[in-house]
Amino acid sequence: MGSLRHLSVSQQIGLLFVVLFGLLIGVTVIAFSRTLRDRSDAQLEAHERFKRDLRAVWVGAVLFWISWIAGGIVSTLLFGLVSFLALREFVTLTHTRRGDHRSLLLAFFVVLPLQYLIVAGERFNLFTVFIPVYVFLAIPVVSALGNDPQRFLERTAKIQWGIMVCVYGMSHAPALLLLDLPDYRDRGAFLVLYLVVVVAVAQIVQEAASRRLRRRPVARAISRSFSWRAWAIGAGSAALAGGLLYWSTPFKSPWGAVIMGLIAGGSGTLGEFVMQALKRDAGVRSWGGKASVTGAVGLLDRVAPLCFAAPVFFHSVRWYFGI
Amino acid sequence: MKLPEVAGLALAAVARLITGAQGHWYGAPPKAEQRIYFANHQSHFDWVLIWAALPSDLRSVTRPIAARDYWTSSRLKHWITREIFNAVYVSRQRTDDEDPLEPLMEALRHGDSLVIFPEGTRGNKVDPAPFKAGLFHLAEAFPEVPLIPAWIDNVQRVMPKGEVVPVPILCSVTFGKPLALFAGETKHGFLERARNAVMALRSVH
Numbered sequence: 309m310g311s312l313r314h315l316s317v318s319q320q321i322g323l324l325f326v327v328l329f330g331l332l333i334g335v336t337v338i339a340f341s342r343t344l345r346d347r348s349d350a351q352l353e354a355h356e357r358f359k360r361d362l363r364a365v366w367v368g369a370v371l372f373w374i375s376w377i378a379g380g381i382v383s384t385l386l387f388g389l390v391s392f393l394a395l396r397e398f399v400t401l402t403h404t405r406r407g408d409h410r411s412l413l414l415a416f417f418v419v420l421p422l423q424y425l426i427v428a429g430e431r432f433n434l435f436t437v438f439i440p441v442y443v444f445l446a447i448p449v450v451s452a453l454g455n456d457p458q459r460f461l462e463r464t465a466k467i468q469w470g471i472m473v474c475v476y477g478m479s480h481a482p483a484l485l486l487l488d489l490p491d492y493r494d495r496g497a498f499l500v501l502y503l504v505v506v507v508a509v510a511q512i513v514q515e516a517a518s519r520r521l522r523r524r525p526v527a528r529a530i531s532r533s534f535s536w537r538a539w540a541i542g543a544g545s546a547a548l549a550g551g552l553l554y555w556s557t558p559f560k561s562p563w564g565a566v567i568m569g570l571i572a573g574g575s576g577t578l579g580e581f582v583m584q585a586l587k588r589d590a591g592v593r594s595w596g597g598k599a600s601v602t603g604a605v606g607l608l609d610r611v612a613p614l615c616f617a618a619p620v621f622f623h624s625v626r627w628y629f630g631i
Numbered sequence: 632m633k634l635p636e637v638a639g640l641a642l643a644a645v646a647r648l649i650t651g652a653q654g655h656w657y658g659a660p661p662k663a664e665q666r667i668y669f670a671n672h673q674s675h676f677d678w679v680l681i682w683a684a685l686p687s688d689l690r691s692v693t694r695p696i697a698a699r700d701y702w703t704s705s706r707l708k709h710w711i712t713r714e715i716f717n718a719v720y721v722s723r724q725r726t727d728d729e730d731p732l733e734p735l736m737e738a739l740r741h742g743d744s745l746v747i748f749p750e751g752t753r754g755n756k757v758d759p760a761p762f763k764a765g766l767f768h769l770a771e772a773f774p775e776v777p778l779i780p781a782w783i784d785n786v787q788r789v790m791p792k793g794e795v796v797p798v799p800i801l802c803s804v805t806f807g808k809p810l811a812l813f814a815g816e817t818k819h820g821f822l823e824r825a826r827n828a829v830m831a832l833r834s835v836h
Contacts, residue, residue: 412798
Protein backbone atom coordinates (compact mmCIF):
# COMPACT_ATOMS: atom_id res chain seq x y z
CA MET A 309 0.00 0.00 0.00
CA GLY A 310 2.69 2.46 1.02
CA SER A 311 4.66 2.00 -2.16
CA LEU A 312 1.55 2.66 -4.23
CA ARG A 313 1.23 6.02 -2.55
CA HIS A 314 4.67 7.04 -3.80
CA LEU A 315 3.99 6.33 -7.46
CA SER A 316 3.61 9.39 -9.64
CA VAL A 317 0.11 10.60 -10.40
CA SER A 318 0.11 9.34 -13.95
CA GLN A 319 1.34 5.91 -12.88
CA GLN A 320 -1.39 5.68 -10.27
CA ILE A 321 -3.98 6.67 -12.80
CA GLY A 322 -2.70 4.18 -15.31
CA LEU A 323 -2.85 1.46 -12.70
CA LEU A 324 -6.30 2.51 -11.61
CA PHE A 325 -7.77 2.36 -15.08
CA VAL A 326 -6.08 -0.93 -15.89
CA VAL A 327 -7.55 -2.44 -12.73
CA LEU A 328 -10.96 -0.86 -13.21
CA PHE A 329 -11.46 -1.80 -16.84
CA GLY A 330 -9.79 -5.19 -16.30
CA LEU A 331 -12.32 -6.02 -13.59
CA LEU A 332 -15.20 -4.80 -15.71
CA ILE A 333 -14.13 -6.82 -18.72
CA GLY A 334 -13.71 -9.89 -16.53
CA VAL A 335 -17.17 -9.55 -15.02
CA THR A 336 -18.75 -8.88 -18.41
CA VAL A 337 -17.14 -11.95 -19.96
CA ILE A 338 -18.30 -14.15 -17.07
CA ALA A 339 -21.81 -12.68 -17.22
CA PHE A 340 -21.95 -13.28 -20.96
CA SER A 341 -20.76 -16.88 -20.70
CA ARG A 342 -23.48 -17.53 -18.14
CA THR A 343 -26.21 -16.41 -20.54
CA LEU A 344 -25.42 -19.43 -22.68
CA ARG A 345 -26.91 -21.79 -20.13
CA ASP A 346 -30.60 -22.58 -19.75
CA ARG A 347 -32.21 -21.11 -16.69
CA SER A 348 -35.53 -20.48 -14.97
CA ASP A 349 -37.53 -17.29 -15.38
CA ALA A 350 -36.60 -15.98 -11.95
CA GLN A 351 -32.92 -16.47 -12.71
CA LEU A 352 -33.37 -14.79 -16.06
CA GLU A 353 -34.99 -11.81 -14.43
CA ALA A 354 -32.21 -11.55 -11.86
CA HIS A 355 -29.74 -11.79 -14.70
CA GLU A 356 -31.48 -9.02 -16.63
CA ARG A 357 -31.29 -6.82 -13.57
CA PHE A 358 -27.64 -7.64 -13.16
CA LYS A 359 -27.00 -6.80 -16.80
CA ARG A 360 -28.68 -3.42 -16.36
CA ASP A 361 -26.55 -2.68 -13.32
CA LEU A 362 -23.42 -3.80 -15.11
CA ARG A 363 -24.21 -1.51 -18.02
CA ALA A 364 -24.63 1.36 -15.57
CA VAL A 365 -21.22 0.61 -14.07
CA TRP A 366 -19.68 0.57 -17.56
CA VAL A 367 -21.24 3.91 -18.37
CA GLY A 368 -20.01 5.27 -15.05
CA ALA A 369 -16.48 4.02 -15.61
CA VAL A 370 -16.29 5.43 -19.12
CA LEU A 371 -17.66 8.75 -17.93
CA PHE A 372 -15.07 8.79 -15.19
CA TRP A 373 -12.35 8.13 -17.72
CA ILE A 374 -13.62 10.88 -20.02
CA SER A 375 -13.84 13.35 -17.18
CA TRP A 376 -10.33 12.44 -16.13
CA ILE A 377 -8.97 13.16 -19.58
CA ALA A 378 -10.99 16.30 -20.09
CA GLY A 379 -10.41 17.84 -16.67
CA GLY A 380 -12.44 19.49 -13.93
CA ILE A 381 -14.68 21.72 -16.02
CA VAL A 382 -15.92 18.97 -18.30
CA SER A 383 -16.59 16.60 -15.42
CA THR A 384 -18.49 19.34 -13.62
CA LEU A 385 -20.60 19.67 -16.77
CA LEU A 386 -21.15 15.92 -16.86
CA PHE A 387 -22.31 15.89 -13.26
CA GLY A 388 -24.56 18.81 -14.13
CA LEU A 389 -26.16 16.76 -16.90
CA VAL A 390 -26.70 13.80 -14.56
CA SER A 391 -28.22 16.22 -12.07
CA PHE A 392 -30.57 17.51 -14.76
CA LEU A 393 -31.71 14.01 -15.72
CA ALA A 394 -32.20 13.01 -12.08
CA LEU A 395 -34.25 16.12 -11.33
CA ARG A 396 -36.31 15.51 -14.47
CA GLU A 397 -37.14 12.06 -13.16
CA PHE A 398 -37.89 13.35 -9.69
CA VAL A 399 -40.27 16.03 -10.93
CA THR A 400 -42.03 13.57 -13.24
CA LEU A 401 -43.07 11.47 -10.27
CA THR A 402 -44.24 14.26 -8.00
CA HIS A 403 -47.56 15.96 -8.48
CA THR A 404 -47.01 19.50 -9.54
CA ARG A 405 -49.73 21.78 -10.82
CA ARG A 406 -49.98 24.41 -13.48
CA GLY A 407 -49.02 27.15 -11.03
CA ASP A 408 -45.65 25.48 -10.49
CA HIS A 409 -44.57 25.91 -14.08
CA ARG A 410 -42.47 29.00 -13.46
CA SER A 411 -40.80 27.64 -10.33
CA LEU A 412 -39.90 24.47 -12.18
CA LEU A 413 -38.40 26.53 -14.97
CA LEU A 414 -36.43 28.41 -12.34
CA ALA A 415 -35.20 25.16 -10.82
CA PHE A 416 -34.13 23.60 -14.11
CA PHE A 417 -32.80 26.50 -16.09
CA VAL A 418 -31.51 28.93 -13.46
CA VAL A 419 -30.76 27.18 -10.18
CA LEU A 420 -29.18 24.09 -11.65
CA PRO A 421 -26.76 25.82 -14.07
CA LEU A 422 -25.91 28.49 -11.49
CA GLN A 423 -25.07 25.92 -8.83
CA TYR A 424 -22.66 24.13 -11.19
CA LEU A 425 -21.19 27.41 -12.37
CA ILE A 426 -20.48 28.27 -8.76
CA VAL A 427 -18.81 24.88 -8.31
CA ALA A 428 -16.70 25.40 -11.41
CA GLY A 429 -15.75 28.84 -10.11
CA GLU A 430 -14.59 27.30 -6.81
CA ARG A 431 -16.70 29.72 -4.77
CA PHE A 432 -17.18 27.25 -1.95
CA ASN A 433 -18.84 29.57 0.54
CA LEU A 434 -21.49 30.66 -1.94
CA PHE A 435 -21.83 27.10 -3.17
CA THR A 436 -22.86 25.81 0.29
CA VAL A 437 -25.44 28.52 0.94
CA PHE A 438 -26.80 29.33 -2.51
CA ILE A 439 -29.57 26.71 -2.49
CA PRO A 440 -30.40 26.45 1.24
CA VAL A 441 -30.60 30.23 1.63
CA TYR A 442 -31.39 32.07 -1.59
CA VAL A 443 -33.20 29.43 -3.60
CA PHE A 444 -35.15 28.46 -0.50
CA LEU A 445 -36.76 31.88 -0.68
CA ALA A 446 -36.93 32.28 -4.44
CA ILE A 447 -38.85 29.08 -5.25
CA PRO A 448 -41.87 29.66 -2.99
CA VAL A 449 -42.05 33.30 -4.10
CA VAL A 450 -42.31 32.26 -7.73
CA SER A 451 -44.76 29.51 -6.81
CA ALA A 452 -46.95 31.94 -4.87
CA LEU A 453 -46.97 34.27 -7.87
CA GLY A 454 -48.51 31.33 -9.74
CA ASN A 455 -51.70 32.21 -7.83
CA ASP A 456 -52.75 28.71 -6.80
CA PRO A 457 -53.13 28.01 -3.07
CA GLN A 458 -54.17 24.41 -3.43
CA ARG A 459 -51.71 22.10 -1.61
CA PHE A 460 -49.21 24.93 -1.77
CA LEU A 461 -46.90 23.76 1.00
CA GLU A 462 -46.81 20.23 -0.34
CA ARG A 463 -45.98 21.30 -3.88
CA THR A 464 -43.33 23.79 -2.87
CA ALA A 465 -41.77 21.39 -0.39
CA LYS A 466 -41.49 18.74 -3.08
CA ILE A 467 -39.77 21.06 -5.50
CA GLN A 468 -37.38 22.24 -2.78
CA TRP A 469 -36.63 18.68 -1.82
CA GLY A 470 -35.97 17.67 -5.41
CA ILE A 471 -33.52 20.53 -5.77
CA MET A 472 -31.80 19.68 -2.52
CA VAL A 473 -31.31 16.03 -3.46
CA CYS A 474 -30.73 16.15 -7.20
CA VAL A 475 -28.87 19.45 -7.54
CA TYR A 476 -27.42 20.43 -4.19
CA GLY A 477 -26.44 16.91 -3.12
CA MET A 478 -25.11 15.91 -6.51
CA SER A 479 -23.07 19.07 -6.98
CA HIS A 480 -20.90 18.11 -4.01
CA ALA A 481 -19.36 15.30 -6.04
CA PRO A 482 -17.68 17.52 -8.67
CA ALA A 483 -16.87 20.01 -5.91
CA LEU A 484 -14.47 17.39 -4.57
CA LEU A 485 -12.49 17.72 -7.78
CA LEU A 486 -11.78 21.33 -7.04
CA LEU A 487 -11.01 21.13 -3.31
CA ASP A 488 -7.54 22.45 -2.63
CA LEU A 489 -6.14 19.73 -0.38
CA PRO A 490 -2.55 19.62 0.93
CA ASP A 491 -0.20 17.65 -1.40
CA TYR A 492 -3.11 16.57 -3.51
CA ARG A 493 -3.03 18.83 -6.56
CA ASP A 494 -4.67 17.42 -9.70
CA ARG A 495 -5.87 14.31 -7.95
CA GLY A 496 -9.42 15.35 -7.08
CA ALA A 497 -10.76 12.69 -9.45
CA PHE A 498 -9.41 10.03 -7.11
CA LEU A 499 -11.47 11.44 -4.31
CA VAL A 500 -14.58 11.30 -6.50
CA LEU A 501 -13.77 7.72 -7.45
CA TYR A 502 -13.18 6.91 -3.77
CA LEU A 503 -16.62 8.28 -2.93
CA VAL A 504 -18.35 6.45 -5.79
CA VAL A 505 -16.63 3.17 -4.96
CA VAL A 506 -17.35 3.18 -1.22
CA VAL A 507 -20.98 4.15 -1.78
CA ALA A 508 -21.42 1.44 -4.39
CA VAL A 509 -19.74 -1.15 -2.17
CA ALA A 510 -22.00 -0.25 0.77
CA GLN A 511 -25.06 -0.54 -1.45
CA ILE A 512 -24.16 -3.86 -3.03
CA VAL A 513 -22.98 -5.53 0.18
CA GLN A 514 -26.02 -4.34 2.11
CA GLU A 515 -28.30 -5.73 -0.58
CA ALA A 516 -26.53 -9.10 -0.55
CA ALA A 517 -26.39 -9.20 3.26
CA SER A 518 -30.08 -8.49 3.69
CA ARG A 519 -30.89 -11.31 1.29
CA ARG A 520 -28.70 -13.75 3.23
CA LEU A 521 -29.56 -12.64 6.74
CA ARG A 522 -33.33 -12.46 6.44
CA ARG A 523 -33.58 -10.27 9.51
CA ARG A 524 -36.84 -8.69 10.52
CA PRO A 525 -37.07 -5.42 8.60
CA VAL A 526 -36.98 -2.26 10.70
CA ALA A 527 -39.70 -0.54 8.71
CA ARG A 528 -41.67 -3.11 6.80
CA ALA A 529 -44.03 -0.65 5.15
CA ILE A 530 -41.10 1.11 3.55
CA SER A 531 -38.56 -1.54 2.80
CA ARG A 532 -38.86 -5.29 3.13
CA SER A 533 -35.11 -5.71 3.29
CA PHE A 534 -33.65 -2.88 5.34
CA SER A 535 -32.30 -4.02 8.71
CA TRP A 536 -29.76 -2.38 10.95
CA ARG A 537 -27.43 -5.35 10.83
CA ALA A 538 -27.40 -5.41 7.01
CA TRP A 539 -26.82 -1.68 7.04
CA ALA A 540 -23.89 -2.07 9.43
CA ILE A 541 -22.36 -4.80 7.26
CA GLY A 542 -22.69 -2.56 4.21
CA ALA A 543 -21.14 0.42 5.94
CA GLY A 544 -18.40 -1.80 7.37
CA SER A 545 -17.52 -3.09 3.90
CA ALA A 546 -17.44 0.47 2.66
CA ALA A 547 -14.97 1.25 5.44
CA LEU A 548 -12.84 -1.70 4.38
CA ALA A 549 -12.96 -0.66 0.73
CA GLY A 550 -12.04 2.85 1.82
CA GLY A 551 -9.05 1.49 3.72
CA LEU A 552 -7.91 -0.48 0.67
CA LEU A 553 -8.07 2.68 -1.42
CA TYR A 554 -5.96 4.57 1.13
CA TRP A 555 -3.08 4.91 -1.32
CA SER A 556 -5.18 7.02 -3.64
CA THR A 557 -6.53 9.37 -0.98
CA PRO A 558 -5.15 12.50 0.64
CA PHE A 559 -5.94 11.24 4.15
CA LYS A 560 -3.09 11.28 6.63
CA SER A 561 -3.48 7.74 7.90
CA PRO A 562 -5.22 4.54 6.78
CA TRP A 563 -7.67 5.06 9.64
CA GLY A 564 -8.74 8.34 8.12
CA ALA A 565 -9.59 6.51 4.87
CA VAL A 566 -11.46 3.81 6.80
CA ILE A 567 -13.57 6.27 8.77
CA MET A 568 -14.37 8.36 5.72
CA GLY A 569 -15.44 5.19 3.92
CA LEU A 570 -17.71 4.37 6.85
CA ILE A 571 -19.27 7.82 6.82
CA ALA A 572 -19.82 7.97 3.07
CA GLY A 573 -21.01 4.38 2.68
CA GLY A 574 -23.29 4.53 5.72
CA SER A 575 -24.94 7.78 4.71
CA GLY A 576 -25.35 6.63 1.12
CA THR A 577 -27.33 3.54 2.07
CA LEU A 578 -29.41 5.52 4.53
CA GLY A 579 -30.16 7.92 1.68
CA GLU A 580 -31.24 4.97 -0.43
CA PHE A 581 -33.57 3.92 2.37
CA VAL A 582 -35.12 7.39 2.38
CA MET A 583 -35.56 7.20 -1.39
CA GLN A 584 -37.43 3.94 -0.95
CA ALA A 585 -39.85 5.68 1.38
CA LEU A 586 -40.30 8.36 -1.23
CA LYS A 587 -40.97 5.82 -3.95
CA ARG A 588 -43.62 4.14 -1.80
CA ASP A 589 -45.22 7.52 -1.36
CA ALA A 590 -45.25 8.12 -5.11
CA GLY A 591 -46.61 4.62 -5.65
CA VAL A 592 -43.77 3.15 -7.65
CA ARG A 593 -41.58 0.21 -6.83
CA SER A 594 -38.60 1.38 -8.79
CA TRP A 595 -38.08 4.68 -10.56
CA GLY A 596 -37.34 2.73 -13.71
CA GLY A 597 -38.90 -0.44 -14.93
CA LYS A 598 -42.39 -1.16 -16.05
CA ALA A 599 -44.29 0.21 -13.07
CA SER A 600 -43.69 3.79 -14.01
CA VAL A 601 -46.18 5.54 -16.22
CA THR A 602 -43.65 7.61 -18.02
CA GLY A 603 -40.97 5.01 -18.51
CA ALA A 604 -38.46 6.83 -16.34
CA VAL A 605 -35.03 5.45 -17.01
CA GLY A 606 -34.17 4.57 -13.44
CA LEU A 607 -31.27 6.93 -13.17
CA LEU A 608 -32.47 8.39 -9.90
CA ASP A 609 -32.30 4.94 -8.32
CA ARG A 610 -28.63 4.77 -9.14
CA VAL A 611 -27.56 8.24 -8.14
CA ALA A 612 -29.72 8.79 -5.04
CA PRO A 613 -27.23 7.23 -2.59
CA LEU A 614 -24.50 9.39 -4.08
CA CYS A 615 -26.67 12.49 -3.77
CA PHE A 616 -27.07 11.90 -0.06
CA ALA A 617 -23.53 10.76 0.63
CA ALA A 618 -21.72 13.49 -1.34
CA PRO A 619 -22.53 16.51 0.87
CA VAL A 620 -21.80 14.57 4.07
CA PHE A 621 -18.53 13.31 2.65
CA PHE A 622 -17.56 16.69 1.24
CA HIS A 623 -17.96 18.47 4.55
CA SER A 624 -16.31 15.66 6.47
CA VAL A 625 -13.27 16.04 4.22
CA ARG A 626 -13.22 19.81 4.68
CA TRP A 627 -13.54 19.39 8.41
CA TYR A 628 -10.83 16.71 8.48
CA PHE A 629 -8.33 18.99 6.78
CA GLY A 630 -9.55 22.13 8.46
CA ILE A 631 -10.14 24.01 5.20
CA MET B 632 -26.65 16.94 -44.69
CA LYS B 633 -28.76 19.94 -45.38
CA LEU B 634 -29.86 22.55 -42.89
CA PRO B 635 -33.43 21.23 -42.34
CA GLU B 636 -32.09 17.76 -41.55
CA VAL B 637 -29.59 19.13 -39.06
CA ALA B 638 -32.26 21.32 -37.50
CA GLY B 639 -34.57 18.29 -37.34
CA LEU B 640 -31.96 16.19 -35.57
CA ALA B 641 -31.23 19.01 -33.14
CA LEU B 642 -34.92 19.46 -32.43
CA ALA B 643 -35.40 15.74 -31.82
CA ALA B 644 -32.40 15.77 -29.47
CA VAL B 645 -33.83 18.69 -27.51
CA ALA B 646 -37.22 17.00 -27.33
CA ARG B 647 -35.56 13.88 -25.98
CA LEU B 648 -33.53 15.84 -23.45
CA ILE B 649 -36.62 17.58 -22.16
CA THR B 650 -39.24 14.85 -22.29
CA GLY B 651 -37.39 11.59 -22.81
CA ALA B 652 -39.84 11.09 -25.73
CA GLN B 653 -40.32 7.44 -24.96
CA GLY B 654 -42.32 5.47 -27.50
CA HIS B 655 -44.00 2.30 -26.27
CA TRP B 656 -45.36 0.08 -28.99
CA TYR B 657 -48.16 -2.31 -28.07
CA GLY B 658 -49.77 -4.28 -30.84
CA ALA B 659 -48.08 -2.60 -33.79
CA PRO B 660 -44.28 -2.40 -34.01
CA PRO B 661 -42.82 0.68 -35.70
CA LYS B 662 -42.71 -0.24 -39.37
CA ALA B 663 -42.14 1.55 -42.64
CA GLU B 664 -45.67 1.17 -43.95
CA GLN B 665 -48.31 3.77 -44.63
CA ARG B 666 -50.25 4.56 -41.47
CA ILE B 667 -52.56 7.09 -39.91
CA TYR B 668 -51.72 7.78 -36.29
CA PHE B 669 -54.36 9.49 -34.18
CA ALA B 670 -53.82 10.76 -30.66
CA ASN B 671 -55.14 12.90 -27.83
CA HIS B 672 -54.21 16.57 -28.05
CA GLN B 673 -53.22 18.70 -25.09
CA SER B 674 -50.30 20.84 -26.13
CA HIS B 675 -48.43 22.29 -29.09
CA PHE B 676 -45.69 19.93 -28.07
CA ASP B 677 -47.75 16.81 -28.91
CA TRP B 678 -46.64 16.59 -32.50
CA VAL B 679 -42.96 17.06 -31.68
CA LEU B 680 -43.23 14.34 -29.06
CA ILE B 681 -44.78 11.78 -31.42
CA TRP B 682 -42.28 12.74 -34.08
CA ALA B 683 -39.32 12.35 -31.73
CA ALA B 684 -40.65 9.03 -30.43
CA LEU B 685 -40.71 7.59 -33.96
CA PRO B 686 -37.59 5.85 -35.26
CA SER B 687 -35.62 8.34 -37.33
CA ASP B 688 -36.25 6.64 -40.67
CA LEU B 689 -40.00 6.90 -40.18
CA ARG B 690 -39.86 10.60 -39.36
CA SER B 691 -39.35 11.74 -42.92
CA VAL B 692 -42.44 9.93 -44.22
CA THR B 693 -44.75 10.79 -41.32
CA ARG B 694 -46.38 14.19 -41.69
CA PRO B 695 -48.34 16.44 -39.34
CA ILE B 696 -51.34 18.59 -40.21
CA ALA B 697 -50.82 22.33 -39.80
CA ALA B 698 -53.34 25.15 -39.93
CA ARG B 699 -52.36 27.20 -42.96
CA ASP B 700 -53.25 30.63 -41.58
CA TYR B 701 -51.18 30.16 -38.41
CA TRP B 702 -48.21 28.14 -39.60
CA THR B 703 -47.52 30.19 -42.71
CA SER B 704 -47.96 33.55 -40.99
CA SER B 705 -44.24 34.12 -40.48
CA ARG B 706 -41.27 32.95 -42.51
CA LEU B 707 -39.80 30.99 -39.59
CA LYS B 708 -43.04 29.13 -38.83
CA HIS B 709 -43.47 28.40 -42.50
CA TRP B 710 -39.90 27.18 -42.85
CA ILE B 711 -40.13 24.89 -39.80
CA THR B 712 -43.39 23.26 -40.86
CA ARG B 713 -42.45 23.01 -44.53
CA GLU B 714 -38.78 22.05 -44.40
CA ILE B 715 -38.37 20.11 -41.15
CA PHE B 716 -41.77 18.50 -40.70
CA ASN B 717 -43.05 18.45 -44.28
CA ALA B 718 -46.47 19.40 -42.90
CA VAL B 719 -49.75 19.08 -44.73
CA TYR B 720 -51.44 22.50 -44.68
CA VAL B 721 -55.17 22.77 -44.22
CA SER B 722 -57.28 25.90 -44.10
CA ARG B 723 -59.53 26.37 -41.12
CA GLN B 724 -62.02 28.56 -42.98
CA ARG B 725 -64.39 26.34 -44.82
CA THR B 726 -65.21 27.43 -48.34
CA ASP B 727 -68.05 25.93 -50.29
CA ASP B 728 -66.16 24.54 -53.21
CA GLU B 729 -63.24 23.06 -51.26
CA ASP B 730 -63.19 19.91 -49.16
CA PRO B 731 -61.04 20.62 -46.08
CA LEU B 732 -59.82 17.02 -46.09
CA GLU B 733 -58.57 17.22 -49.67
CA PRO B 734 -54.93 18.00 -48.76
CA LEU B 735 -54.90 14.99 -46.38
CA MET B 736 -56.35 12.72 -49.05
CA GLU B 737 -53.75 14.01 -51.46
CA ALA B 738 -50.92 13.14 -49.02
CA LEU B 739 -52.35 9.67 -48.41
CA ARG B 740 -52.66 9.03 -52.13
CA HIS B 741 -49.03 9.99 -52.34
CA GLY B 742 -48.19 7.22 -49.84
CA ASP B 743 -47.27 9.33 -46.81
CA SER B 744 -48.23 8.54 -43.23
CA LEU B 745 -50.18 11.12 -41.23
CA VAL B 746 -50.52 12.09 -37.60
CA ILE B 747 -53.87 13.61 -36.73
CA PHE B 748 -55.43 14.90 -33.55
CA PRO B 749 -59.14 14.19 -34.07
CA GLU B 750 -60.26 16.34 -31.13
CA GLY B 751 -59.62 19.31 -33.39
CA THR B 752 -58.33 21.52 -30.61
CA ARG B 753 -56.10 21.26 -27.57
CA GLY B 754 -58.04 20.08 -24.56
CA ASN B 755 -57.22 20.49 -20.91
CA LYS B 756 -59.52 17.86 -19.49
CA VAL B 757 -58.49 14.41 -18.32
CA ASP B 758 -60.48 12.69 -21.08
CA PRO B 759 -60.14 13.73 -24.71
CA ALA B 760 -63.02 15.65 -26.29
CA PRO B 761 -65.33 13.84 -28.75
CA PHE B 762 -63.57 13.15 -32.03
CA LYS B 763 -64.34 15.14 -35.18
CA ALA B 764 -65.58 13.36 -38.28
CA GLY B 765 -62.38 13.75 -40.33
CA LEU B 766 -60.92 10.49 -39.05
CA PHE B 767 -64.02 8.62 -40.17
CA HIS B 768 -63.88 10.06 -43.68
CA LEU B 769 -60.20 9.17 -44.02
CA ALA B 770 -60.89 5.63 -42.81
CA GLU B 771 -63.68 5.36 -45.33
CA ALA B 772 -61.58 6.63 -48.21
CA PHE B 773 -58.47 4.58 -47.38
CA PRO B 774 -59.66 1.30 -45.87
CA GLU B 775 -56.28 -0.38 -46.43
CA VAL B 776 -54.29 2.09 -44.31
CA PRO B 777 -53.98 0.94 -40.67
CA LEU B 778 -55.23 3.46 -38.11
CA ILE B 779 -52.95 3.46 -35.05
CA PRO B 780 -54.25 4.98 -31.82
CA ALA B 781 -51.73 6.72 -29.58
CA TRP B 782 -51.92 8.08 -26.06
CA ILE B 783 -49.61 10.93 -25.15
CA ASP B 784 -48.98 11.08 -21.44
CA ASN B 785 -47.82 13.92 -19.24
CA VAL B 786 -47.22 16.46 -21.98
CA GLN B 787 -49.67 18.97 -20.52
CA ARG B 788 -47.24 19.30 -17.62
CA VAL B 789 -44.35 20.04 -19.96
CA MET B 790 -46.02 22.97 -21.62
CA PRO B 791 -49.46 24.01 -20.34
CA LYS B 792 -51.58 26.17 -22.63
CA GLY B 793 -50.28 29.72 -22.55
CA GLU B 794 -46.69 28.95 -21.55
CA VAL B 795 -43.82 29.14 -24.02
CA VAL B 796 -40.86 27.50 -22.29
CA PRO B 797 -41.14 23.74 -21.70
CA VAL B 798 -40.30 22.21 -18.31
CA PRO B 799 -38.26 19.00 -18.41
CA ILE B 800 -40.64 16.23 -17.44
CA LEU B 801 -40.63 12.70 -18.80
CA CYS B 802 -43.39 11.91 -21.27
CA SER B 803 -44.37 8.82 -23.14
CA VAL B 804 -46.28 7.97 -26.27
CA THR B 805 -48.09 4.64 -26.20
CA PHE B 806 -49.02 3.25 -29.60
CA GLY B 807 -51.78 0.65 -29.70
CA LYS B 808 -53.27 -2.00 -31.97
CA PRO B 809 -54.36 -0.87 -35.42
CA LEU B 810 -58.02 -0.10 -35.94
CA ALA B 811 -60.12 -0.52 -39.08
CA LEU B 812 -63.59 0.59 -40.06
CA PHE B 813 -66.13 -2.26 -39.89
CA ALA B 814 -68.44 -2.77 -42.81
CA GLY B 815 -71.55 -0.68 -42.27
CA GLU B 816 -70.27 0.94 -39.06
CA THR B 817 -71.87 4.30 -38.33
CA LYS B 818 -69.83 7.47 -38.10
CA HIS B 819 -70.74 8.01 -34.49
CA GLY B 820 -70.02 4.41 -33.51
CA PHE B 821 -66.63 4.42 -35.19
CA LEU B 822 -65.52 7.73 -33.69
CA GLU B 823 -66.56 6.58 -30.23
CA ARG B 824 -64.65 3.31 -30.71
CA ALA B 825 -61.57 5.21 -31.88
CA ARG B 826 -61.73 7.54 -28.89
CA ASN B 827 -62.05 4.59 -26.53
CA ALA B 828 -59.06 2.91 -28.19
CA VAL B 829 -56.97 6.00 -27.46
CA MET B 830 -58.17 6.23 -23.87
CA ALA B 831 -57.61 2.51 -23.27
CA LEU B 832 -53.88 3.04 -23.86
CA ARG B 833 -53.70 5.19 -20.77
CA SER B 834 -53.64 2.13 -18.53
CA VAL B 835 -51.53 -0.19 -20.69
CA HIS B 836 -48.17 -0.48 -19.02
